[in-house]
Amino acid sequence: MRAVVQRVASASVTVAGEVVGEIGRGLCVLVGVTHTDDEAVAAKLAEKLWNLRVFDDEAGVMNRSAADVGAELLVVSQFTLYGDTSAGRRPSWIAAARPEVAEPLVHHLVATLRSFGAAVATGRFRAEMAVALVNDGPVTVIVDR
DSSP, X not given: OEEEEEEEEEEEEEETTEEEEEESSEEEEEEEOBTTOOHHHHHHHHHHHHHOOOXXXXXXXXXXXXXXXXXXXXXXXXXXXXXXXXXXXSXXXXXXXXXXXXXXXXXXXXXXXXXXXXXXXXXXXXXXXEEEXXXXXXXXXXXXX
């Protein structure tokens, strides 16, 4: 699994004009699934996300995690994170897991985050989504399993 994580002041995802997920201060997480991923990988990524120290402490140093500050998370499935452009200008999606494999793993990631006490909003799997966010910092990191 791979995630692009942005620290945000707010974020939302809209499908067909309807806001389906929305958070305040927290992390917007775009997550992709590949063929070798399983529930253990999803759980490990959830733990990394929940404890990722990208929030400032009193000294202005990124020493706090979502768990420490009670930040919310918006998790959005993003198969294009496994796009391969090494052979030209049109990405290959071969490394991305099929939707019937990826969807349960994204749900497991979300369920694991919620089991930690996280407030988690989501996008809608297999939908055309419009993601809006106010990047805080900006802080953007890539987290691989």
